[in-house]
Amino acid sequence: MHTPPEVVLLRKAWLGSKCLTLYRSILQDPCCQAFLHVLDLACTEAIDASDLLKAYHCLVATLADEAENAPATPVGDTWQDHLLNLILRNENPFSRQAEFTALTLMGASLREAASHDLRCLQFLFQLDASVVRQAVSRLVEEASHTELPVPYPPMVLPTWENLRSQAGKTGRQDTTEIRDLFARSRDWGQLLPRLAGWYASTGVGIYGQYQAFRWVRQGAQGELQGISTPDPIRLQELIGYQSERAQLIQNTEQFLQGYPANNVLLYGDRGTGKSSTVKALLNEYGQRGLRLIEVSKHHLTDFPELFSMLRNRRQKFILFVDDLSFEDNEVSYKDLKAILEGGLEARPDNVLIYATSNRRHLVKERFADRQFTDDEVRKSDTLQEKLSLSDRFGITVTFPSPDQEGYLAIVEGLARQRGLSIHPDDLRQMALQWELWHNGRSGRTARQFIDHLTGELAIKKK
Known part of the structure; x- marks a missing residue:
């Protein structure tokens, strides 16, 4: 048949x-x-x-x-x-x-x-x-x-x-x-x-x-989850803070080329573009083997497990901890200190840690920490232990809030990127009003204003 x-x-x-x-x-x-x-x-x-x-x-x-x-x-x-x-x-x-x-x-x-x-x-x-x-x-x-x-x-x-x-x-x-x-x-x-x-x-x-990942833990098991749609922000879209970003770019270039590079702490006021800068690095260098892994501060103790997973990989990995800070009663910052420098296990050559924070020294400080009001004999040692955490990052890049002209420059740059047709004087006046009514001067406030203005102008054209 x-x-x-x-x-x-x-x-x-x-x-x-x-x-x-x-x-x-x-x-x-x-x-x-x-x-x-x-x-x-x-x-x-x-x-x-x-x-x-x-x-x-x-x-x-x-x-x-x-x-x-x-x-x-x-x-x-x-x-x-x-x-x-x-x-x-x-x-x-x-x-x-x-x-x-x-x-x-x-x-x-x-x-x-x-x-x-x-x-x-x-x-x-x-x-x-x-x-x-x-x-x-x-x-x-x-x-x-x-x-x-x-x-x-x-x-x-x-x-x-x-x-x-x-x-x-x-x-x-x-x-x-x-x-x-x-x-x-x-x-x-x-x-x-x-x-x-x-x-x-x-x-x-x-x-x-994937190029972007998040570390998730379910019970006793942790795993990497790929992110299909990472933030598309690019370095050329970020307005201002050029000298601050240059430090991060230089460090990342050294890392990708196989030269020694440092862990980095990006410190500054909220909305100044710290997180956006780190995410933009992925879109700049992803094709050259850079991978970005978002790790919650609650999973810092999982870093050794991540190190073991990533050590023998060809790619270069940045472990990204956003909004890193600790209350004075938290002790997990001690684990991070050992991971950054001083632990028995060496950090893999293909892994760096980039963190952002609104606190310069990461651990919450109180005036009482500087006063000898309890029975601790060497209270200054405890204070120094808290302050030394940020020192374990080889590079600290500071992102201050912009002044009025800096804020308006960001607004004008974003408006040009969007191709908005509006008189410069009107743009500046509206941006200042927005800043007063909302979250103060910052890159984030400028972007939120431009998002609002873009939608408003689009509706008026209909």
């Missing part, structure tokens, strides 16, 4: 999925699980039409969910694009070695296993929406004569050809070029050098997929 070509392709892919070695963890992905379930049911000797139909519809639903997170420029259909993305971010012995080791220096067995896996995965890639629908339709039609009360019409089967979102997501590495290369290739095994180069330049796993 002649076997239809689309059914032959299904069986080749099914067999290939059983032969994966290094990339076997890909099969644990929910879309892969749903896809392989369809293949398992389609490749059995006695096909159950009802089960196969149910599995196929579940697969389409799973891929529809995945399509919502598709990048702006998918390659192939939803299944094919998803499979390519899984390959590019998969962590396995080959991809991890490729981050640091030239392909020619890897063991021959490792290279051969990786090439073999890529050829097996190519069989799965060849199963596009049309092939799978035709194969399932044919198999169901043949089986339905005996199993289903009414023959199942093949044209009713849905497809995943056009599920993709047109909006795409940001905050991820642009993988269009290499995905397109795989889609055009006749032999994925020959692409091993290109894939190894990709891993070396972008990283693997979550570190290659």
Whole structure:
């Protein structure tokens, strides 16, 4: 009996999925699980039409969910694009070695296993929406004569050809070029050098997929969560404080180039752009391997765990602690002191700590701390211990509140960026009124005023 070509392709892919070695963890992905379930049911000797139909519809639903997170420029259909993305971010012995080791220096067995896996995965890639629908339709039609009360019409089967979102997501590495290369290739095994180069330049796993992260803890377990849409602020969009930012930029450049660099404390009044400056560094240097990890001050004791995770990674990581300060009854600042300098475990060379604070010395001080009013013999030692925390940061950059002219300069710069059509005198007068009615003079107040003015002028144009 002649076997239809689309059914032959299904069986080749099914067999290939059983032969994966290094990339076997890909099969644990929910879309892969749903896809392989369809293949398992389609490749059995006695096909159950009802089960196969149910599995196929579940697969389409799973891929529809995945399509919502598709990048702006998918390659192939939803299944094919998803499979390519899984390959590019998969962590396995080959991809991890490729981050640091030239392909020619890897063991021959490792290279051969990786090439073999890529050829097996190519069989799965060849199963596009049309092939799978035709194969399932044919198999169901043949089986339905005996199993289903009414023959199942093949044209009713849905497809995943056009599920993709047109909006795409940001905050991820642009993988269009290499995905397109795989889609055009006749032999994925020959692409091993290109894939190894990709891993070396972008990283693997979550570190290659995202540039921004947050550290979260659920119970006793902590983990990194990738941020799909990090703040898009860029350094050139920040007005004022050029000399202050220059210190941070210089330190970050040294860090990225592999030279010694310091942990940094950004101190200053609220709304002066401390946090925005740190976040803008990611958009400036993310393509050069910089990664930003947001860590709550309540998780400072997790830093050693983070160090262990990041130590042997190719990327450079900034652990970002925003609004860092301690009440006088908190003792976790002592843990931070040991982490910054003085602990037994050395901070990895690829990790720095950048923190922002509204307090110069981070720990809340009281006048009573400077008076010998209780039974403590060496109260001055306690005071010095609190004050010494900020000294553990190698660099402290101060962001003072702007004066009136500085505030207006920020307003005018933001108005130019937005292309607002308004007389300069009117702009200045309105900005000063806004400052009096709201949060005082700061970069944040200036931005909030410009946001309000932009919306107001847009409504008046209607």
